[in-house]
Amino acid sequence: MTSYHLDHLQHLETEAIHIMREVAGEFERPALLFSGGKDSICLLRLAEKAFRPSDLPMPLLNVDTGHHFPELNEFRDRRAKQLGARLIIRTVEEAIAKGIATVAAGEISRNRLQIPTLLAAIEEFRFDCCIGGARRDEEKARAKERFFSFRDAFGQWDPKNQRPEIWNLYNGRLNPGENMRVFPLSNWTEMDVWEYIQREKLEVPSIYFTHRRQCVRRGGQWLPVNNLVPPKPSEEVRDLVVRVRTIGDIISTGCVESPAATVSDIIAEIAAARVTERGSRADDKSSEAAMEDRKKAGYF
Amino acid sequence: MTVPIDILRFNTCGSVDDGKSTLIGRLLYDSKSLMEDQIEALERSADITGGGQINLANLTDGLRAEREQGITIDVAYRYFATPRRKFIIADTPGHVQYTRNMVTGASNANLSIVLVDARLGVIEQSRRHTAIASLLRIPHLVVAVNKMDLVGWSEQRFFEIRAQFEEFLPRLDIKDVKFIPLSALNGDNVVDASPHTPWYVGPTLLGHLETVHIASDWNLQGFRLPVQWVNRPNNPTDASLHDFRGFSGQIAGGIVRVGQKVLTLPAGVVTTVKEIWTYDGKVKEAFCPQSVTLVLADDIDISRGSMIIGADYLPGCTTELHAEICWMHPRPLQAGKKYFLKHTTHTVQVIVTELVNQLNVATLETEDQPEALAMNAIGEIRLRTAKPIVFDGYGTNRLTGSFILIEQGTNATVAAGMLLPPRETVKSENGDYVI
Known part of the structure; x- marks a missing residue:
């Protein structure tokens, strides 16, 4: 007896795998942003589902603010090793030392400083696409994101001028210096993420x-x-x-x-x-x- | 806890001020899908801008520019669940210049909600949105007659508007239409039944969304696998994977089984399916829309953009295409111009050879041989691709019957296209396939 029916997690999964493979098919130098957080843990499993038995056709990239929870970094390093994936880490500390990121007077948060650090890493490795774990249900501005989110040569997002995304046809074409951010978990909710972690028996920090x-x-x-x-x-x-x-x-x-x-x-x-x-x-x-x-x- | 069994994707459309954002806010609010911090944020902004009244539209009008103009400028996605279903909402804006966003929001929808202001009745935008829903073959339509409180909950007015729709619906391709009288602002017939409409015996909006039968949108006839990525392990530690060559993709139609004869296009070579790989192990069969990796019995030249198909339902395979399109860019489409065409996983150069007609959305009549198709125009065109495309009619299969056009140079996505059925399909001659 076969039922040709997918439940909601299987639907979200096949959609995300399709997007992962589109990235591998359309971009020269993609990277997958892996922090060790729950969303990027799901991303890694989806990458395994998309590409095994081959190696992941992209390195993992993490911007370390220097303010991470130590448990998170320990998990990040261990998980990357288990997968045999290449993990690239660029730190905000280093970006400040090199003058790439400049600290404002009294600025303690590293939130803003991650941005130039990430953009410098993209330039250093000439990444044309970064896969991220952002979800639309997280926040109002994210609710307007596309799966393939175009960034201009300055890394900027222009919410009023996004490419229309129709059916499952993603336009990944870029001119030199431009960049794509791709969000395979766009349609996932916090609940979906945890249900997926449970179904896949994934370890979390x-x-x-x-x-x-x-x-x-x-x-x-x-x-x-x-x-x-x-x-x-x-x-x-x-x-x-x-x-x-x-x-x-x-x-x-x-x-x-x-x-x-x-x-x-x-x-x-x-x-x-x-x-x-x-x-x-x-x-x-x-x-x-x-x-x-x-x-x-x-x-x- | 009950696990929701399926997902209903729907979009909302209507004109500016028809109350789309308010309706979505109401659905979330009354179905208790809002969290305390979201309600707090609403109350905070009510004190500042709303004179103390909560503005439900603030829930979805997320971008600063929108709040300043009081209109929704892009597609916003919302998620909520009831014990019966999970919902993905695409809130798509109504003003003419953003019709492309409606196409974006509606292309994957099971259901479209067209909002009508009960005072105004059917206006050009209502017809436009209904026509787009029909063009995209969205299986279910809900006409939400909003602001019924402002027409005194008049049954007569409700049926007048219904009659206005029924004048043009027969000319469109929508099978299931539901009319619901409601007030998004006050919550009547959105989640809870209204005491003001004793003459209305149908379900509330949420009641309908929870129960409407979404007969599988996925086509289970005619196996189609557009190849996305060729899976060849570089340095397998496992010696048995040394010669592994798999073809990865999302099944765009039908069912595939191990041992089944398949045809690879455009190579035109027949082979059999040796294995179906998934991360969770090999399987005996797989179906649309699963993502799988096929291993074939013979070594055939297949790459991204090739299609593996079942030989029972044959597709078209040609360079001469005929399609309906929605034009989405400020620079109009002109015959003779070259674009990139992305169809399934295949991108090719294409030249637009003829503008056949344009649909007048006000009358739903077509005008032949337009000079150009401007932003938001809908019409039929002919195209010639640099390499053959393997396709089905959009009415048969949304995934193998759709394409986008990309402008060369700017890389802007300029059109959404729906292919008409092929005039002739791939033919079999003595076991070989002729293209």
Whole structure:
């Protein structure tokens, strides 16, 4: 008995594999952005599904802000090794030292500084396409992204002048210096990602699961206590049982109090959640158009 | 927790101020798909710009430029789920200059919602959007008659608008149409049934979206595999993979089985399927729209852009094409100009040889031999490709019957094309195939 029916995860999967293979077919020098976060973990599995038994026809690229959670970097390196993939790391630190990125007075966040670091890496390796794990359900500006998102020679996104995307026909043609960002998970939601992690039995960094951590109350969130931005005497510090829902830099990633110890626990927690995942990211809250502005400048 | 069993993709279209964004906001709000931080953000912006009233349109009008102009300028995608289904919404704008975005948002849809302002009734935009939905062969259409509160919930007005649609619907290719009276602003008949429409016995909008039968959009007749990528391991550690040569792609139609005879085009060579590879192991059969890798019995010259097909339903294979197109670029289409044509995984040079006609969306009549097709024009054209294209009529198979045109130099995507059925198909002669 055969049923010629795909469920929602299988639909999302075949769509994403198709996009991965279009990238391999249409671009000379693609790269896959791999941070070790849950979305890029799914991307890597989709790349395996698209290209095995061959090696992945693209290196992995990560921009290390220097403010990453150590658990994340450890996982990133280990996973790349398991896959036999080439992992290229470019650091914001190095970009600052070389004068590629310039720190503004009092600027602590590395969010803006990732942009020139990434663009310099693209130039250094002459990448014509970077595959990223962004999802449209994350944020309002991302909701308007195409699967194939064209960037001009300055790495800029022009939301008013995007290429129409019709059926599954992606236009990947570029002139020299131009670049494509490709988002195979565009149609996935946070729930889809976790259900896929469960179905594929994928390992994720330990900080997604419940653990005990010292947190400081700041901007309405519980941020991990760290050396970069130590708690002020006036701030409340507590020892909490938490997990992270989305991973950004250690100075801006809010921890949520949670007992979720397994992927199933996380799925149950998200099903009942009343706050979006980006609600725990201070970098998106700074203004209503924060993401739109960063994307126009070349961010993901 | 119930796992949603399938995905319904739909798009919303209508004119400026018909209330599309409000309708989507209402669907999300009333189906409890909004999170607290999103509601908080809405309330914050209500205090600043809305005089304290929550503006549901702010949920989807994401870009700063849109909020400033109060209109949706691009396709925005939204996701929500109910216990019965998962939904992907493409919110596509209504004003004329952005019709290309509607085509983008609607091309993969199972269902289109055309919004009509109950006070205005059918206007040119309503006809245009319905015609595009028909052209794209979207299987289901919902006419959402919005702002019914502003016409006193008049049953007579609702049926007048229905009659206006029924005047032109028979000339289009839409099989399933549902009319629903509602008020997006107040939430009547969106998620919850309205107390104001005792004369309406049909489902609410969400009720309809949850239950409409989406008979598989995927064509299971006539196996088609456009080759995307040739899978040849470079340095396999596994010696058995030394001669591995697989053809990877997403099945664009039909079913394929191990041992099945297939035809490779444009080479015109017949072979059999030896293995079907997936990451999760070899399988005995696979179907549209799965992504697979085929290993064939014979060593045949196949590369990206080739097509592997079942010999039971034969496609056309020619350089002379006849298609309906929607033109999407400010520079008009002129006969004689060269473009790139991307069809399945194949990109070739093409010359537009003739502009056959243009559809007048106001009358749904065609005008023959137009001089040019301008932005948003819909019409029939003839083209000649530099190499033969293996295709089906768009009405038979959306994936092997569609193409885009790309302007040379700027690389802009300038047209969406739907091929008419081939006049003759590939022919079999003594077991060989003649193209």
